[in-house]
Amino acid sequence: MRHTLSVLVENKPGALMRVTSMFARRGFNIESLAVGPTERHDVSRITLRVDCAPGTLEQIEKQMHKLVNVLRVQELVAGESVERELALLKVAAPASKRAELMTLAEAFHARVADLGPDSIVFELVGTPEEIDSFEELVRPHGLQELGRTGRLGLGRAAKSKSPRPQHVLA
């Protein structure tokens, strides 16, 4: 089963390596990982996606808590969190295909980040699932390059009681 973990770590040299090394050493697999600053300059957020059994998830959380640089480990539960990912996709775009691609992009609220004579770079922010769909749809047109950030997540502004916006997938 897949889980998203949001981990706050001290912004110190080697903090990320200590986390990833623990995963490697104990045979836990990381599907995606995103690291960046938070509202505090001395704290970074690592968002991890793992595929594991519930017992393993518990081990992962406990082992992470033992790392001196790790401040908090939280599982982002679907419905109670917001998850987003950014993707850049360079797609072959001969003049004859452009209109079709632009229609697709519009449907996904993807922006054109760069435009060349033979290709377009799309920029898409969405749930990882939306990005998966967009990727599949443009692939037949010739997906030349793809870069994804890995998912980022936060607990929701209003906890579970308020109605969820449509695009948050359960």
Added chain:
Amino acid sequence: MIGTGADGILRALEAEGVEVIFGLPGGAILPLYDAMARGTTVRHVLARHEQGAGHMAQGYARASGRVGVCVATSGPGATNLVTPIADAWMDSTPLVCITGQVRSNLIGTDAFQECDITGITIPIVKHSWLVQDVRELPEIIKAAFHVARTGRCGPVLVDVPRDVQEAELDFSYPDAVSLPGWKPPRRGHARQIAATAQAVAAAERPILYVGGGVLNAHATDELLELAERGRLPVVTTLMAKGAFPESHELHAGWPGMHGPKWSNWALNKADLIVAVGARFDDRVTGKLSAFAPGATVVHLDIDAAEISKIRHADIPVVGPLKSVLAELAETLEPVPGRTERWLAQIAEWRDAYPLRYAEDGDELKPQRVLELLQELTADRDVVFTTGVGQHQMWAMQYLRCDAPRSFITSGGLGTMGYGVPAAVGAKAARPDATVVCVDGDGCFQMTQQELATAVLEELPVVVVIVNNGYLGMVRQWQDMFFEERFSQIHLTQALPDYALLARAYGGLGFTAETEEELREALVTALDSGRACVIDARVDPREHCFPMIPSGAAAVDVIEYTPDGQEVIA
């Protein structure tokens, strides 16, 4: 107080109350050794190899219950510490390792004797620091000691570039550390402790399965109180040998691969296992799916990650064992007489399945070496250390340890060569105790150079080599599980001449081929006050029994029988 970073390291060690450190100098740590020459209250023991220094610090820590400290230079000095660090990690030994590093401006350039020791050791330390600014040094040393000895004990590493050691520092030692991510549990949950007390009172066949955590927690008195109050049998793992007095009627031996059958049966046939600072190691459980199938499990541990890591814990209690055990003993309302039938059953097994070996033939039996050592040290304040292999298992079986911290061995990592340097470190911690290293001939040859340290630093230890001329445990496995295809195990009994080697190092050397010679050598050595090596030449064909074959159920013990047949009970 104005000085250098190196002075600051020493002032910090002094402030921590460190009495002795173990190390070996080299280029990148020269400023620290120069500061030592300028004066410190800390004694430095000069090892002959950094691995020796590391194991000495471990032996010191385990014999004293304090943090061990070792020092090495950059590059190969630091990498030679990797084995002791890994060993300390596996056995939860509190250790602060201080390494020199190349100058800050050379880091990353593949400079002479540069290696990324903080990177190399990440999987085997609780935490590590590369000191980048001399002003951080006092707080980092403070934090290093704090992390090493709080929560589950273990090794930490502080890597100090040479220019940081040389830089000017206005030293003051902080009163507190700021480690927002380090929050070891302060006490066990009262409700969980109450649930444990109820489970213990209700059990018909309870057992305390005690690991090394009890020693790290300084909780042996509380353990004794709990066991006696509840009339609970106690098995102690290899790491906990001595944590519960072995001559106590409630002691039920040692579980695991070479534990007696009755101990393994007691643990495996219990209806309630209370694991106390133990981690269900594979050498204890054997085949996990067959381990103690009928038992409810209570797991008391300071490390939450050990709970349900291997065996599901029905009642987990996370907290410091000293207070957890004390509260448990207080809460427990034992039903009088409830465990007596169970205790009688264990005693019956004990009488039915004693440790046995063939006492025939002319050759000295290895088990007899340990029996004799036990007999001649029985009335002494003694600390035993061991290497790893058959001799270690015989030491576990035949030595009686009634006092905590009297048996120091490499359990989790199984580090051959641990015994001699660990003994030297233990002697530094407890100079008034008789320190005996029970070693194998293979193990001894891995770290024998530390005899020089023992002699010159006046840390006299007695090394008893159970010399069968083979890598004996490997021989046993090749004999039993590889159809007697012996491969690359013959070391020979006579080369080197260990007694001569001991004399070459300035110690006393003895060779014993008979029981009489051994007795005489031991009597002389134990009272000599000198570093001694006793080369006890034993029957190389002797196997270590009982044995649970790797991957077998712990109840399926292979036993020695007098007719020479190995049977599964």
